[in-house]
Amino acid sequence: MHTKQTNEILKHPFPQQRPDVKIVESDDRITEVDCPELQWWFAVPEMGEPHLRAEYDANTLELDAIVEITPTAPATILGMDYVGLQIREWLAPRDWPNVNPPVMMYATLDDIHTRWISVVNIVDGKEVPYTIGDEWFEDQWGGPLKRQIVDDGRYELQSDGSYRITDGQGFGAGTYNVTIGENTFHCLRILDVDISEPHGGELAEIYIESGGRTVFFRRYDGRYLRGHDLVAKYPNNRRIVINDTVYVHSDCSGWAHDQLTSVSLHPIP
Numbered sequence: 001m002h003t004k005q006t007n008e009i010l011k012h013p014f015p016q017q018r019p020d021v022k023i024v025e026s027d028d029r030i031t032e033v034d035c036p037e038l039q040w041w042f043a044v045p046e047m048g049e050p051h052l053r054a055e056y057d058a059n060t061l062e063l064d065a066i067v068e069i070t071p072t073a074p075a076t077i078l079g080m081d082y083v084g085l086q087i088r089e090w091l092a093p094r095d096w097p098n099v100n101p102p103v104m105m106y107a108t109l110d111d112i113h114t115r116w117i118s119v120v121n122i123v124d125g126k127e128v129p130y131t132i133g134d135e136w137f138e139d140q141w142g143g144p145l146k147r148q149i150v151d152d153g154r155y156e157l158q159s160d161g162s163y164r165i166t167d168g169q170g171f172g173a174g175t176y177n178v179t180i181g182e183n184t185f186h187c188l189r190i191l192d193v194d195i196s197e198p199h200g201g202e203l204a205e206i207y208i209e210s211g212g213r214t215v216f217f218r219r220y221d222g223r224y225l226r227g228h229d230l231v232a233k234y235p236n237n238r239r240i241v242i243n244d245t246v247y248v249h250s251d252c253s254g255w256a257h258d259q260l261t262s263v264s265l266h267p268i269p
Helices: 137-141
Strands: 021-025 032-034 051-057 063-077 080-091 104-109 113-123 126-131 148-150 155-157 163-165 172-180 183-193 202-209 214-222 239-242 245-249 257-261
Touching: 063 104, 080 113, 126 137, 155 172, 163 239, 172 202, 172 214, 183 214, 183 239, 202 239
Parallel strands: none
Antiparallel strands: 021 172, 032 148, 051 063, 051 257, 063 080, 080 104, 104 113, 113 126, 155 163, 172 183, 183 202, 202 214, 214 245, 214 257, 239 245
């Protein structure tokens, strides 16, 4: 989500041009990862270093946006320990949609789950919190999110490259070696999609290294989700087909982006 307002340029380690990315399937299978991140904001809700991610235009490979999420202070509310997360965003000069991202999030982490407790947006110049118990909060932000993400064969690859959903319940969709610049990560690939949405809904494609941190991310929309044919609009964009529904690489910004996290710029020890 983005706003037309362009913030100050944030200090960050990302290059102006997206590093070369190579994704190769691996026979060294990962069946499960423990992911402590807020899905799919990629930040871990605990005190420590700030999280940074970069969005690159998938066609030009130019840097389009930086998001910084900084833990502020731990506290307790409703009997839950949580961490405040301040959000700042820098956007490249272009006509971004007028959608306001949160400025603060409050989230919790335990051995099994991560969870949002409250999200603060700016509405008419004022901070407005949206909290557990408010109408539609869990519909938008979800309940407890399981840290354990498994590959139990839910996505069955077909001979034409499409997928069929099986009786599996996991989000895992194969194991891949992802090379970003000079760094290679052994990753579980995740496809997070709501197949009940009649127009395909949104699809997230995520690569999480074996230690549980996201290194590469793409968002797809169902072909007719935005009220027009995304295949006709973006004939050269990547596609994923699941249960005969076509998903096109694009997002709510109106473009397609490849997202890198700060983890992706550093070799895993």
